Amino acid sequence: MREVTTAQTPTRNRGSRRTEILDAAARLFAARGFHGVSIEDIGTAVGTSGPALYRHFSGKEALLAEMLLDISERLHASAAARVTAAPDAEQALDALLNGQIEFALGHPALITVHDRELGNVPEPARRQIRRLQRLYVEEWVTVLSELYPGCPPARLRAATHAVFGLLNSTPHSAGELPPEAMAPLMRAMARAALAEAGN
Amino acid sequence: MREVTTAQTPTRNRGSRRTEILDAAARLFAARGFHGVSIEDIGTAVGTSGPALYRHFSGKEALLAEMLLDISERLHASAAARVTAAPDAEQALDALLNGQIEFALGHPALITVHDRELGNVPEPARRQIRRLQRLYVEEWVTVLSELYPGCPPARLRAATHAVFGLLNSTPHSAGELPPEAMAPLMRAMARAALAEAGN
DNA sequence: CGGTGACGTTAATGATGACTAACATCCTCG
């Protein structure tokens, strides 16, 4: 009858299971796609079997929704913080680039899921995710507009999407270069591409 | 009892149905993913119902395999032809860029499927597709190596993948700019990014 | 101790979906 047993495995950090599930699901979704992964697969990946997941999420789509919402929020929040902290547009762009590159290299599965599986998110959450994505893009466009006035926003928006494509491709071309070499390369390429787009 | 009726709908160009099916399937796969599309969906899209497809393809995976194989072949063949026709490396790179941009803007669904669904192709064909993709990349790396000697091939390979990510993102960011504006923008951005990667 | 809540487990249940079977059409060629 001691409360000595405070460590071990019990008294799990609350929510640790949820995030463990989200992580495993992200990896699986990234590798095989939402419909290519079964609830049972996810359960197995976290050491429980199948329906145990319903203790943590109301369903497969809800799980995906929470995953994408979390990603969008992190990206947007980080971008907003970095931009407001930067002294000028030049450094704001650097900060945005660094943030996106860190995220893409640090969480390849999340990036992959983020730009492939929006279509499988049910409607209440879908709109919210889209909204955050839009805000994130506008963060970039605003900075770029300041850096390249005279360049039409539509062009800058297209350029931004293209740069996302460039940076987010790193999860797929994994292994070509070590991350220490990859990050500066991506930064340099993205910067050059944006400078060219700005004219 | 005339054979006057040579036109109309009968006497279909042989194979027209097959390619019609492949087109429809590509659009559906691009939009919802391989596992998100049913045989019935594809049938409906071409005006027949479900199992009629088995008259043309041995199964869903075989259909995907043929689709990806065809894309890889077209990309590789076009690249090889353009490179050998080009007088120098500079123009070879231009030709490669133009080819990829034309393809990405002209067949957005094919590009999307091409870099998402390889994992669902069964093994005999998978290897073949990978081989063609590798050859395609090497076509780029070879040209870039000539243009930027001294730059390690691994870096050029990574840069090539990144540029594919940039160019292939156009299907997703559709609508930002008209294609006439999009193509030159992508060309300029890709060129700048590659020049930067080459040092 | 008794109970409550968090977390799992193993059987349904009910859809959906790939693929096959059995059965037309109809065009073409002999």
Next chain:
DNA sequence: CGAGGATGTTAGTCATCATTAACGTCACCG
């Protein structure tokens, strides 16, 4: 005309899967 082949159709069949039900376990709190 009549056989053959190409192309469809509709009703199975059999898996797989998401979700739910019914039933433990166990830690903790009163």
